[in-house]
Amino acid sequence: MAREVAGRDTFAKLLFDQAALRGDASAIREKRRGIWGNITFRMLSDEAAHLSLALAERGIARGERVAVIGDNRPRLFGAIAATHALGGVAVPLYPDSSAEEVAGQLRAARVSAVFAEDQEQVDKVLDILPNCPGVRLVVYDDDRGMRHYVHPGLADHGHLIDEGQALAAKAPDAYRQAVAAGQGSDEAFVFFTSGASGAPKGVVFTHAALIGRTRAAVQAQGLTASDTTLAFFPPGWLCQTMFSYMSSMVAGLCICCPESLETLIDDMREIAPTSLLTTPRMLDAIFSRISTRMEETGGINLVLYRRALALAQRVGRQRMEGYAPGAVNRFGMAAYGALIYAPLRDILGMSRLRSACSTGDTLDPAMQGFFQTLGIDLRQVYGATETAFFVAMQRHGDEGRGTVGKPLDDIAVRISDRGEIEVRSDGLMAGYLDDPSAMAAVRSADGWLRTGDAGILEPDGNLRLVDRMDAIGRLADGTVFAPRMLESRIRFSPHIRDAVVVGDGRDGICALVDIDTLAVGRWADDHAIAYMGHADLASQDEVYGLVADWIAEVNAGLARDPATAALQIRRFALVPEELGTENGFLTPTGKVRRHAVTERFAALIEGLYAGQSEVMLETAAVEEGHHGPVALKIREASVVGVPGSRRAA
Known part of the structure; x- marks a missing residue:
């Protein structure tokens, strides 16, 4: 890892040092209108400095909460960086949430300012603004369709940066002093749970907790500053923000933002990421696309693909049952590797992929076996929003066994008498938003957190995830x-x-x-x-x-x-x-x-x-x-x- 700044205890300090150590390296790449743009660490740090000064000038103070709503875009990452530089708390929200859901979350988190990606998100926020009296400022990035918008609390992202640049010229040390004032025990983020088993809850994390979990995640995957990751899922999902923004701050890797869902595979092929966060649903969609395209191709290619797939499934079952593939199967895998698997990896943009992690749901061993057979090191990761993810991860040899791997070294895991997975670590949430009773209901006096997931801890230390407790x-x-x-x-x-x-x-x-x-x-x-x-x-x-x-x-x-x-x-x-x-x-x-x-x-x-x-x-x-x-x-x-x-x- 290129000179990891391990002594820094806030994300703002990490960015400050990344800009000082490797300022010209790429922090974010974004594809817009078919062209990849580049944001260096120095550019991101400068934007955070100017934006934070402008926010402070407009009355946003240390400790206040700032929401960002939209897809992964450089300026939304810049808004998160500016919020942390200011000493504020970032609250990423899902862009496809309804206006009612956003209003409830803005009120629950007592948000003071909102950074919105585009007109769609701005309209949503302006419509609910009367029900969110705490929101004093709404900042937009993409100005398409908004040139004639007039609202006293509305501001253009670019204009704010210009304001901050003028303020920085008058007080050149203000940004550095604000960053230095932050501490690891300060609140850093509020993330809302997905709401699969009930209403979403706001989960509060400190800088120290998330930096610690991110370091563990980076180390477990072997990531360095030379790696490139794809940020596809919305930043409202803690796991995606950890794999992108937080990992970039800790390890110095580059975040790539695809243009759209429709261009995802093409964009992946162009950047060929080395690290990827995925979910079983995304893998299902990729597998479906591969199969559909091969069916359309027909001829000898389809015959070879079907035989290669049948072999992959057969070998996957053997590995899951603890058997090593025989000589004939090994020869077949090698042959199909050259004819089928390698070209497929290239088509999918996975030719350089070193670390692919699936989380968010149970990964079927057959699906994992398919991608493993393609030569993609796909591993299951287990965690929850409250645990800042990365509780357990499959190691080499654990794939295809139906487990989620062994707990990480700095995590303690046990199974309760009810069969529920319980976790203890320094990276757990600080609490739920203004709900001490909810926190007390899931955390014991000695620090064990109830995850709500049923599981089995096997004799070799591997954790087997069963399902949600309330779904069994x-x-x-x-x-x-x-x-x-x-x-x-x-x-x-x-x-x-x-x-x-x-x-x-x-x-x-x-x-x-x-x-x-x-x-x-x-x-x-x-x-x-x-x-x-x-x-x-x-x-x-x-x-x-x-x-x-x-x-x-x-x-x-x-x-x-x-x-x-x-x-x-x-x-x-x-x-x-x-x-x-x-x-x-x-x-x-x-x-x-x-x-x-x-x-x-x-x-x-x-x-x-x-x-x-x-x-x-x-x-x-x-x-x-x-x-x-x-x-x-x-x-x-x-x-x-x-x-x-x-x-x-």
Whole structure:
């Protein structure tokens, strides 16, 4: 690591020293209008200095909270740096949050100023401003569509920097003095939890806690100042901010901001990052895109790809079961490595990837095995917002075993009598926003934090994540099941975007399946199946047959293990609307809000267990052109070991 500034105890001091030690090195690269721009550490430090002086001049004082809302952009990182230089607390928010959610979070955090990325975010903030009396200043970056906006509390980011530059000329030591006044025990960030199991909570962290966890994360991945990371997920997610901004401050690595979701793969191919934070959902999407493209290619390439994929899955299962691949399989892996795996890595922009970490949900071993076979060092990381992530991480040899790896050296982990994972470290949250009772409910007197996750600590020290404590179900016969494990297996199909399994208190497992509209749509086109939109596509008998074939494979895999044989999917239905953040079914980080899904499709779930072949459901809000109740089909799945079980048609 290039002269890590380990003695510095705030992020502002870290940036100050990075600018002094390696000022001309790239801190941030951003692609806009097809061109990559470059921000050096010296430029970022200068922007933080000028912006912090302008904020102070406008009445934002040490200790006040400043929100940033938008995607990863250099100026939003600059706003975070300026907030810390001022001695303030940064509050990153999710850009796709509703106005009501943003208003509640601004009030809860008692925010004084907001940095908004563009017109969309500014409009959202201005609309709720009457309900957020504490907000005195709104700063915007992208001025497209805003030239005629007039509001007493509205300011242009560039103009603020100009104001700060003039102030710096009058008081050249003001920035240095403000930075020096900060301490590691000061509040640094407030992050809001994803809200998968309830209302989002504001979580407060000090500089010392987050710098310590970031150092542990950087060391575990072996990152240095020569590394490049991709910042794709919103900065409102603590894990993304740790992998990008915080890691840049600690290790000096370069953050790359892609232009958009649509250009993500192309942008990755151009920058070829060496470090990547991902989630199972993002990996599912990449796998689906690969499979769809190969299906379109056809010919010998498709034949080779299918054989390479089958070999990868076979080797992955062997490794998961503790067996080393035989000579024939090793030869096949080497051959396909040259013909298939290496070109795929290049197409995906992963040719230089040294560290790829998946977190946010359970990573299916088969999916991990697929990317490992491509030659990508994909490892699972476990943590929670309250623990500042990086509680446990897979080491070499742990991949494919279904665990999340061993706890890091500076973390203590234990399993409570209830089977809940408990954590103790110096990097835990300082508390919840103005809610001492909530903090007392999750933290013991001797410092152990209850995570809300069920897990198993194996004899070799590996941690096995089961599911959320409140998500674990029990069949009517007493069989315990974890929905997350089953859902990750179902999602491995390139044609399935998501799945929610149910069965608590019932006599078997049933599934609600959300198809991937793009992948299934292409499949339907190839098979001359006419459809109009997602709801119509999800109602086609042929699509039910496609999904049934995959669930039959999932059930066959479950049947091979006596511990999971009873958890085979008995019946399933395709939901008529996509599960997304805009309709409240997913959190901003892509986790399923299980309660929202089961409440919306309660009638469909009852029909699954009542033996019905279809259920009438109101779909007026699902898709344009569909009004009033429609019939949703229910089909049985092929269950191994159950005589007379029927396969969906």
